Amino acid sequence: MDATHDLPVSNGAQVRRQVFSTRGSTHGPITRLMSPSDLGRVLKPFVFLDLFDLDLHDPRAGFRMHPHSGLATITVITDGDLRFDDATDGTGHIGFGGFEWMRAGSGVWHGKELSGGTTPRAQGFQLWIALPADLEHAPVDSQYVEAGHVPAVGPAHVILGSYGGARSPARSPEGVTYLLIRLAGGERWTFTPAAGQTTAWLAVATGALGGHAKAQAGDLVLFDHSERAILLEADNQAGAVFVLGAAAPHPHELHLGSYSVHTSNEALAKGEANIERLRQLLVAAGNRRTASGTTPMFSGDTRPKTN
Template sequence: MSLRPVLETRSSTPTLEGAGVKLHRAFGFQDPSELDPFLLFDDFRNEHPQDYQAGFPWHPHRGIETITYVLAGTVDHSDSLGNSGTLGAGDVQWMTAGSGILHQEMPEGNPAGQMHGFQLWGNLPSAQKMTAPRYQDVQSKDIPEVIDDDGTTVRVIVGEFWGKTGPVDGIAADPQYLDIQIPPGVKKTLRIDTYRRAFAYVFEGQAAFADASQPTGILLEKEVAGQEVNIRDMSGNRTLVRFGTGDEITVQAGPEGVRFLLISGAPIAEPVAWHGPIVMNTRSELEQAFRELRNGTFIQPAH
């Protein structure tokens, strides 16, 4: 077994998206090879309805897949193909935009006004850029959850883990998407396929990842994977941890425990031409997509 080194830890950045939704972006619109096949990751978490209710009105996508995971509140969605529905707490939607889709996503808070969810963008390989669009809406009750003897809990959204397989399938990047909760003070080693790019996103509590140059701070010194690591307090959570190659990670939960997403996927390793919500392989393909948006031929006829 080989421990994956931590290449980088960084805090997500406040930004505005859609019609003025306040969110935090962990990565996106920078170097698309950094976490290939993933392009962007947003954490939309708000306590005040005025910060999110304007939502994400009608907008296009082509050449990518968007993965929306809701933790609190709801998201109403509808699209140019006539689909509509509501994602509730714990639900997931995996949308394959393929050849092109227009859709809108409108968040609504829970009774306390809280809204929390994540959106991840996955790239599509050139052979699937113009595939027919599709949705996979998965209810929380259909997502398997496994609990280890030490109290570690894992929701398996996509991929296989600890003998359970997530309900979302047929995804180009062959990803693994896990929601992991580790109790206070527990040290855990988790397997990841060697050939996948991988990152963790800490969103509750604190933890230290082995071999981290800037661990995502617990407040005392701990030994992780046989090494003394310098643990320091970090401001808040919303921390991205980007891993190098290897087949496992080791994480030490802090005094309040930790909850994080662990996401990995097979790199596509193709050229990326990207502008806004459209991601193609060449500049000419990108220009064609925007021409079609202007002249009304963006939505491809069903075959």
């Protein structure tokens, strides 16, 4: 994937060109499409992407508790739903169009805060974005946003940022747009990025795209660095469900830990030291599993979340 580090710059084409695609690597119900050590260095602030298809009714399935610092995670559901049970956000379900936003900032342990919903399985994407320097050690912040509270512009649900006059309720950094899009068979739609958003990609959950952005279910597609529009056309038979990200490039080199992404070695060391401190507190706290089967994320901060 080293060849993708210098993506072509558009030289006059009226639409943005597809320059690279990958199907990642699949292990059981999870396909890793992007990691901070490979495509994340090209697409930063977008640094990680998993496509998952899980049965969280099975206590043996899903994610184990793990730490983060310096980044934010965004989970969107493309089919089915998951249940959340949170002291601040209450109880509800995240289905198509809803999302979980979690800014790890200075450090957090999480991975068990969602459980099985009303459907046998849930498919979706988990994305990480690298935080800017002024937020990489900010307090942890999380939101569970049900679909009815997420604005839509045509076929696109605005998960992060703003698009077409609609703004996501996510408390995310400026300069990042993340959309969940569903096109019917043969439907066409044009994505026009904001000024400066020269980094762009999409990943397909189900169905297929044709035309200028050809992609099948399970594909991650990168576009050239430009501010051109992206023309999207669903396959006549299958239609398509996919996510699309666009942003101004992250201005820092990535400094990586096992689950952390920071802007410098000093910031990384600070984040990982806090993660270890939290690990010791988490062990001392013992079993924190709720009656609904979830385990709340752990930041060591007992203050109420920002509303």
